[in-house]
Amino acid sequence: xxxxxxxxxxxxxxxxxxxxxxxxxxxxxxxxxxxxxxxxxxxxxxxxxxxxxxxxxxxxxxxxxxxxxxxxxxxxxxxxxxxxxxxxxxxxxxxxxxxxxxxxxxxxxxxxxxxxxxxxxxxxxxxxxxxxxxxxxxxxxxxxxxxxxxxxxxxxxxxxxxxxxxxxxxxxxxxxxxxxxxxxxxxxxxxxxxxxxxxxxxxxxxxxxxxxxxxxxxxxxxxxxxxxxxxxxxxxxxxxxxxxxxxxxxxxxxxxxxxxxxxxxxxxxxxxxxxxxxxxxxxxxxxxxxxxxxxxxxxxxxxxxxxxxxxxxxxx
Amino acid sequence: xxxxxxxxxxxxxxxxxxxxxxxxxxxxxxxxxxxxxxxxxxxxxxxxxxxxxxxxxxxxxxxxxxxxxxxxxxxxxxxxxxxxxxxxxxxxxxxxxxxxxxxxxxxxxxxxxxxxxxxxxxxxxxxxxxxxxxxxxxxxxxxxxxxxxxxxxxxxxxxxxxxxxxxxxxxxxxxxxxxxxxxxxxxxxxxxxxxxxxxxxxxxxxxxxxxxxxxxxxxxxxxxxxxxxxxxxxxxxxxxxxxxxxxxxxxxxxxxxxxxxxxxxxxxxxxxxxxxxxxxxxxxxxxxxx
Numbered sequence: 286x287x288x289x290x291x292x293x294x295x296x297x298x299x300x301x302x303x304x305x306x307x308x309x310x311x312x313x314x315x316x317x318x319x320x321x322x323x324x325x326x327x328x329x330x331x332x333x334x335x336x337x338x339x340x341x342x343x344x345x346x347x348x349x350x351x352x353x354x355x356x357x358x359x360x361x362x363x364x365x366x367x368x369x370x371x372x373x374x375x376x377x378x379x380x381x382x383x384x385x386x387x388x389x390x391x392x393x394x395x396x397x398x399x400x401x402x403x404x405x406x407x408x409x410x411x412x413x414x415x416x417x418x419x420x421x422x423x424x425x426x427x428x429x430x431x432x433x434x435x436x437x438x439x440x441x442x443x444x445x446x447x448x449x450x451x452x453x454x455x456x457x458x459x460x461x462x463x464x465x466x467x468x469x470x471x472x473x474x475x476x477x478x479x480x481x482x483x484x485x486x487x488x489x490x491x492x493x494x495x496x497x498x499x500x501x502x503x504x505x506x507x508x509x510x511x512x513x514x515x516x517x518x519x520x521x522x523x524x525x526x527x528x529x530x531x532x533x534x535x536x537x538x539x540x541x542x543x544x545x546x547x548x549x550x551x552x553x554x555x556x557x558x559x560x561x562x563x564x565x566x567x568x569x570x571x572x573x574x575x576x577x578x579x580x581x582x583x584x585x586x587x588x589x590x591x592x593x594x595x596x597x598x599x600x601x
Numbered sequence: 602x603x604x605x606x607x608x609x610x611x612x613x614x615x616x617x618x619x620x621x622x623x624x625x626x627x628x629x630x631x632x633x634x635x636x637x638x639x640x641x642x643x644x645x646x647x648x649x650x651x652x653x654x655x656x657x658x659x660x661x662x663x664x665x666x667x668x669x670x671x672x673x674x675x676x677x678x679x680x681x682x683x684x685x686x687x688x689x690x691x692x693x694x695x696x697x698x699x700x701x702x703x704x705x706x707x708x709x710x711x712x713x714x715x716x717x718x719x720x721x722x723x724x725x726x727x728x729x730x731x732x733x734x735x736x737x738x739x740x741x742x743x744x745x746x747x748x749x750x751x752x753x754x755x756x757x758x759x760x761x762x763x764x765x766x767x768x769x770x771x772x773x774x775x776x777x778x779x780x781x782x783x784x785x786x787x788x789x790x791x792x793x794x795x796x797x798x799x800x801x802x803x804x805x806x807x808x809x810x811x812x813x814x815x816x817x818x819x820x821x822x823x824x825x826x827x828x829x830x831x832x833x834x835x836x837x838x839x840x841x842x843x844x845x846x847x848x849x850x851x852x853x854x855x856x857x858x859x860x861x862x863x864x865x866x867x868x869x870x871x872x873x874x875x876x877x878x879x880x881x882x883x884x885x886x887x888x889x890x891x
Contacts, residue, residue: 340886362721373712389628390720392621
């Protein structure tokens with residue numbers, strides 16, 4: 286079990302804006318790695334990130350980031366970098382200034398701050414335009430310079446609010462690779478997104494949010510297991526789809542078996558995936574069919590979200 | 602009990618990273634001065650400081666000959682009125698309202714305050730850094746203007762004017778005016794900073810403060826201690842008789858020694874700044890609600 290001093294812990298946290306609910310009774314503990322906060326607009330993702338970084342204070346409950354509270358800004362913000370989604374910058378500042386001066390506030394000397402600034406600019410691919418004013422940057426460049434500022438001081442916790450917004454496909458791929466590299470180094474990378482497919486591929490775990498509540502939390506597969514009410518979909522590519530479908534219908538836990546359009550596979554919906562896999566093994570061993578591939582068809586965030594909240598995947 | 606408190610205070614003092622705080626205050630001041638002093642939106646503050654200077658320049662342009670030394674006393678009273686009635690009551694008041702309320706409110710309007718809250722800087726240090734930056738800006742602007750007014754007032758008297766400055770009470774008066782200007786900036790600055798943290802729109806409370814400062818002379822002596830202009834009155838190097846209809850209501854407070862007036866104003870400012878340090882801790886970043 287990970288020590289609380291390495292975790293991010295929300296303990297029964299609620300936040301109300303007057304009578305409006307921000308988030309309610311949120312409790313979880315996050316280990317290092319990539320965690321995605323997923324939910325539609327207004328579900329409380331940004332509120333949760335702002336609570337984590339002390340930009341807003343909880344109405345109830347407590348938050349600990351690596352054992353620190355938001356009441357300890359000097360210690361906390363040495364460990365935390367936050368790339369917000371506020372698309373605003375200090376007037377007149379250049380990309381370089383935007384990173385260099387906050388590093389000076391961290392207490393770094395001029396030379397060290399300059400070195401860290403150059404390093405962060407390079408990682409974000411912004412070295413060439415660093416001396417230009419931020420006001421003249423494109424949306425993607427502004428996003429990248431904010432990311433560069435958030436990682437410049439080598440934080441242990443990187444908080445990213447919709448970090449892929451405005452990035453072109455190449456920059457997206459680079460950013461995702463960067464997040465992966467940071468997580469491998471043992472960092473906490475917390476990403477909020479309303480686009481399910483973009484976090485599905487990179488997350489170690491997800492926190493699904495809706496209307497201020499956490500509706501599910503954990504590794505994607507674990508969360509999927511929690512959705513007992515919804516049969517799991519398994520796609521079996523095989524030589525004899527009709528025979529497999531027929532065999533599957535004999536099982537009580539199988540609620541649907543549908544031959545896919547090309548006739549070379551069956552989409553099974555079952556309430557007990559483990560039992561189905563055992564049965565499939567027997568069918569394969571009997572030599573009735575040849576199986577090319579077996580894969581869960583709804584073992585992704587998109588499907589889980591659809592089951593839990595009744596919302597379509599993709600942009601919510 | 603006292604000994605334990607003293608020991609704890611000593612420990613606390615030793616635990617604090619003072620060098621880091623000093624660096625942070627320096628960086629905050631540098632950022633704020635760049636943001637506030639050289640901004641186009643601050644043009645009206647320059648104008649407020651420059652109005653008397655422009656009037657004196659125009660007067661000088663039309664006066665062809667050197668003024669008669671006989672009028673030095675009269676010019677001295679005019680200069681005292683410029684400093685005490687214009688700068689202290691109006692110019693510095695409104696300039697400080699603009700500069701100090703913008704220190705935090707401006708960042709909320711520009712949606713950049715979160716950057717200040719996401720660095721390892723104590724919020725109290727943030728308040729002090731911004732306050733010092735605002736103070737430096739306002740002192741620089743208004744002391745420059747007062748110096749220019751002083752020069753234009755006495756230079757037109759030629760040798761007699763320079764003699765008044767260096768052989769007479771001129772230098773002492775200049776020192777007093779500069780002190781009054783600096784203290785007024787500090788006093789109003791601290792109050793407007795606190796108001797900007799207390800109210801989303803500090804303009805209305807600012808106008809209430811203006812009313813308070815206006816009626817301060819007719820308030821009881823204890824209430825006058827909560828007025829910046831009342832402290833400044835005791836530091837005026839030239840006697841300014843109270844004139845107009847309010848004169849009959851004016852409460853003549855006992856003269857206060859300059860040192861006490863200075864300390865009184867500084868204590869008032871420090872108390873308001875401490876209040877600001879408590880207020881800043883309550884601030885949350887909810888730009889959409891502003």
